Amino acid sequence: MSLWRKLACAVLVLVVCASLAASWLAPSGYAKQYRDATDAPPSRTHWLGTDEIGRDRFARVLYGTRISLLLAPAAALISTFLAALIGGLAGYLGGVWAKLAMAVTDLFLSLPWLFLLIAVRALMPLNVSPVFSVLATFLLLGLLGWTSAARVLCASAGSLRDSDFVKQARAAGIRGGRLFWVHVMPNLKPVLYAQFWISIPVFILSEANLGILGLGVAEPMPSWGSLLKELEGLISGGEEPWKFIPLFLLVVVVTSFQILFSKQEEVAA
Amino acid sequence: MLAGKIARHALALLATLLVGGLLAATLVRFAPGFDVDEQQLDPHLSAESMQALRAARLQDRNIFRFYLHYMNRAVHGDLGTSVSLGEPVRTLLRERAPLTLRLVGIGLALAWAAAMALALTAAWLRTSAYDALTTMVSGTFLCIPAAVLALLSVLWNVPGTLAIALIVFPHVYRYARNMLAKAYSQPHVLAARARGIGELRILFWHVVPVAGSQLLAVAGVSVSMAVGAAIPVEALCGLAGIGQLAWQAALARDLPLLVNITVLVTLVTLLANSGADVIGHMVRDQKA
Numbered sequence: 001m002s003l004w005r006k007l008a009c010a011v012l013v014l015v016v017c018a019s020l021a022a023s024w025l026a027p028s029g030y031a032k033q034y035r036d037a038t039d040a041p042p043s044r045t046h047w048l049g050t051d052e053i054g055r056d057r058f059a060r061v062l063y064g065t066r067i068s069l070l071l072a073p074a075a076a077l078i079s080t081f082l083a084a085l086i087g088g089l090a091g092y093l094g095g096v097w098a099k100l101a102m103a104v105t106d107l108f109l110s111l112p113w114l115f116l117l118i119a120v121r122a123l124m125p126l127n128v129s130p131v132f133s134v135l136a137t138f139l140l141l142g143l144l145g146w147t148s149a150a151r152v153l154c155a156s157a158g159s160l161r162d163s164d165f166v167k168q169a170r171a172a173g174i175r176g177g178r179l180f181w182v183h184v185m186p187n188l189k190p191v192l193y194a195q196f197w198i199s200i201p202v203f204i205l206s207e208a209n210l211g212i213l214g215l216g217v218a219e220p221m222p223s224w225g226s227l228l229k230e231l232e233g234l235i236s237g238g239e240e241p242w243k244f245i246p247l248f249l250l251v252v253v254v255t256s257f258q259i260l261f262s263k264q265e266e267v268a269a
Numbered sequence: 270m271l272a273g274k275i276a277r278h279a280l281a282l283l284a285t286l287l288v289g290g291l292l293a294a295t296l297v298r299f300a301p302g303f304d305v306d307e308q309q310l311d312p313h314l315s316a317e318s319m320q321a322l323r324a325a326r327l328q329d330r331n332i333f334r335f336y337l338h339y340m341n342r343a344v345h346g347d348l349g350t351s352v353s354l355g356e357p358v359r360t361l362l363r364e365r366a367p368l369t370l371r372l373v374g375i376g377l378a379l380a381w382a383a384a385m386a387l388a389l390t391a392a393w394l395r396t397s398a399y400d401a402l403t404t405m406v407s408g409t410f411l412c413i414p415a416a417v418l419a420l421l422s423v424l425w426n427v428p429g430t431l432a433i434a435l436i437v438f439p440h441v442y443r444y445a446r447n448m449l450a451k452a453y454s455q456p457h458v459l460a461a462r463a464r465g466i467g468e469l470r471i472l473f474w475h476v477v478p479v480a481g482s483q484l485l486a487v488a489g490v491s492v493s494m495a496v497g498a499a500i501p502v503e504a505l506c507g508l509a510g511i512g513q514l515a516w517q518a519a520l521a522r523d524l525p526l527l528v529n530i531t532v533l534v535t536l537v538t539l540l541a542n543s544g545a546d547v548i549g550h551m552v553r554d555q556k557a
Contacts, residue, residue, distance in 0.1 A: 107285060110539045111531065112497025114415070115515065119531045122519035205414045212416035213504060213516060231420045232505070247417060254412040 008256035019066035026059030064222035076199035078142030087150030091157025130221035149195040278543035353521035369510035376433025388445035407439035416501035436498040452479040489545030
């Protein structure tokens with residue numbers, strides 16, 4: 001493992017541990033309002049200051065990080081499973097099925113990702129409970145983010161379909177589901193892992209975009225998207241630099257993911 | 270061969286239009302408040318008029334009949350009326366399209382100019398320090414959400430076109446750099462170098478033409494990226510384009526407007542991808 005990879009791994013472990021220890025590091029929680037200290041600068045009691053309604057920014061960053069870092073992998077798991085099912089099966093079956101699946105995939109891929117997300121998000125009610133909004137946002141990412149992975153998996157499964165060991169298994173009388181799950185799927189594992197890991201930073205960034213546009217996680221629940229929305233109120237870049245800390249953390253985490261899983265990206269390509 | 274390719278793309282476009290139209294009609298049909306007509310609250314209308322209004326609504330309840338009506342109206346240029354803005358969708362699109370086209374066009378031109386300048390110099394110099402620097406710069410932009418770049422452009426008083434360029438640039442740079450590096454590793458480049466041909470000539474005569482057709486495919490995809498980037502940039506920079514319209518429609522759950530914009534955007538991106546594919550095919554044919 002190179003030095004950069006080790007560093008990225010250490011950063012990710014540190015951030016994940018800090019976010020998991022949020023209730024211990026910030027026991028007052030993300031929603032408690034300090035009405036006497038609204039929009040306060042960093043101090044000994046509030047390390048990153050408070051927001052405009054007096055909530056501790058450090059606590060919100062920790063809890064927001066926890067939400068993004070736990071649910072982005074969950075969404076990646078859903079999208080990878082769907083990609084394996086749709087792309088893998090289409091590639092394995094080949095013929096009309098592969099053409100049909102890829103036509104649907106191409107249709108999805110032709111839509112800009114953010115357009116697709118906001119169009120589908122708009123179909124759901126916007127005034128929902130914070131917990132529902134968190135689940136809806138990440139479920140949406142998982143259910144819509146399978147397309148590019150499905151394309152890769154379809155090609156990989158297609159190349160496996162005509163491989164010698166599959167022909168041999170078929171000659172031995174193995175058919176249908178058993179052939180797919182026992183002989184084809186295990187050989188798609190490297191591609192599946194790659195797709196899973198490269199989906200995580202994409203989903204983290206997508207949640208942030210939706211949050212800033214007001215279509216993501218609902219208040220008072222924090223997420224990187226809702227934390228970054230605070231930048232909207234700034235008048236100049238030099239003013240209140242501590243408000244840029246969630247952005248800095250997001251960039252560091254996404255960069256760490258990209259450094260750590262750049263090899264996986266090559267496998268996916 | 271080329272005619273067949275064009276016909277296939279045209280067929281794909283038509284299928285997208287038909288499927289997209291069906292999806293749009295279904296969403297509009299099942300949108301909240303579809304059955305409600307303000308006229309039914311008018312006390313001046315007689316019982317017969319009310320009955321006639323209800324009968325007309327009842328006809329639209331059948332999704333396939335509604336789809337046929339919807340497509341028929343769309344063919345004649347009537348895309349329905351926006352629920353939130355109370356204006357015909359066609360008028361709204363016509364008013365806002367020029368700004369988005371200009372924004373996306375200039376943004377794409379800037380992104381491609383920057384990405385190609387960096388990728389070509391990286392391919393020409395082939396020094397690891399320069400390569401690491403350009404990769405780091407593009408990688409940093411890749412890690413910043415598009416909406417944050419839009420917010421920062423407002424904060425630092427930078428035009429929206431530059432924000433779009435910065436969103437698209439890292440994606441184009443990454444592909445261009447990899448394609449040029451791959452083209453450099455071809456045996457004919459080694460042969461050209463062995464014959465003493467200069468580095469600049471190798472780059473423009475032997476490397477760029479090889480990567481050219483693949484870069485054309487990226488050009489098609491970059492249109493889709495730029496159109497997607499128009500949403501946060503227009504929404505957060507206060508630019509009255511189609512991206513802002515889509516965002517407002519999403520916040521207001523204005524489905525007739527949103528689905529029509531979505532179908533339009535899908536067509537534009539499909540057209541761009543098809544165009545890039547056909548041109549790439551022509552270039553390859555000419556080379557052969």
